[in-house]
Amino acid sequence: MIIAVASPTGAGKTHWIHQQITQTNKPVGYFSPQTDSVPIDAIYLQSEYPQLKLYRAGEEAALNNTITYLEIPWYLDLAGIEPLLQTFNSHRVAIIPDDTDSTELKTWADEIIPGDCITKPTTALQIHRGVLTGEILDFDSLATFWLELTQGAYGKVVRAKGIFDLVDGQIYYGDFRFGKSELEFKPLNLPRWLNGKPDRKSGFEIVGSNLDQAEIAQTVRDCCVPESAINYYQQQVKESLATELEVV
Amino acid sequence: MKIAVMSCIHGNYAALDAVLLDIDRQKAEKIYCLGDLVGYGPYPNAVVEQIRSLDIPTVQGCWDEDIVEGLNACDCSYPSLLAEKRGKIAHEWTNKQVNPEVREYLAQLPHTYKEDNLCFVHGSPNSNHEYLLPEMDAFTALERVLSSDADLLFCGHTHVPYVRTLDSGQLQVKVHQPNQNKQPTVSFNTPLKRIINVGSVGEPRHGRPNATYVIYDTETQAVNLQEVEYDYQTTCAAILDAGLPPIFAWRLARGLEFAEKADDPTHVCER
Incomplete structure (x- = not known):
């Protein structure tokens, strides 16, 4: 069974899928087409539900092995995903904010769920994705960058999400929607990664207008711990964690 | 006598100009400056020349010191990698801009300036780089004021103004000497002391772009924090024209400071 979920950007697809997973004890899978380079939502959901089966591009034939939530990114053409949906027994869910009139989604859906209200863009939205390849960021720098980003220092941002490996070995998840105060x-x-450059995916996805992509990329680079210092910091964290364990 | 105390101008000439006009309106008889005349902002030379021309008693700030002596920062100068990168860009730019006369002026500024029971410092009597944050523990704060041998310590550096009163302070000192069972103890009470942080003229950190400084009445001991609006967009435009990072202009317009500062009140600067 495939449950295909579509919505405008920031209306709450991943949040709704999260809620559904909590309500079942059957094997559940997750697939989001064209997000393999930076699978932010997939990593977030799997951190919440370690038993969640993640499907990647090329594994579509196996989607029916579980109850699989197919999260359709807002920028994908619904017609383009149709052949895949036709292959399986699928249920289509559209998450539509009350203040949004989306005829295409309403026509497409079997079920409509009220979504989070979103700020309607006045100009065409652009997406900027940053794929990090084992970079480790300094938390205070990242916090500064994230605040600047979400407050508009690098262009008007309506949605931003990201996962970042930090120097203490943890991976952080950032999620911002314009108009949401939290x-x-x-x-x-x-698991903490404390053995050199992380061999796992991280990165960010920013949706907005007039995005200064070069400045965003440079600022993220400026937040990164130099490779030569990674081992030094990781040793300190290991020693600190070992001390905590002794105290406990 | 009404005095005006200002700090942390950071090359923001428009902000300085507005504050000087406001001081004139307040009819302050004397002006003091707690340093950081340069750094981040686009007009380091003009700011120094204005301060010099008005013969304002001024102490050296951490940025003034760094321009003279070169960067030699403790961790508290750079609370993050991003702050460090941005700070170094600003330092290099400023270092190229300042005139020899300006550099010479900055070099001869004193670390502290005292007048009667008032002491003026940039960071603390301990260091230009040390932050006297309002949350600093009372013992350390009191020690800093006592070390200045004054009743009232004016400081800047944090860019957030505050007044802290240290009253009924009782200090007890125990001296342990080997081969002596009895530890000599000395106790004494300190009279009321105060720390006044005057905020920042050119790089505010209180969420608005307005400049801040303090008017103090030496007779009534009244403290008035002044917040002065000015045309910050002029400075923002000059930042961009000078080729400084555009994020400095964005942050200035929001009262966020050019780069974030250390916020650990337990940190003792090691510079």
């Missing part, structure tokens, strides 16, 4: 920024429940 700024989610928290460590994920995943």
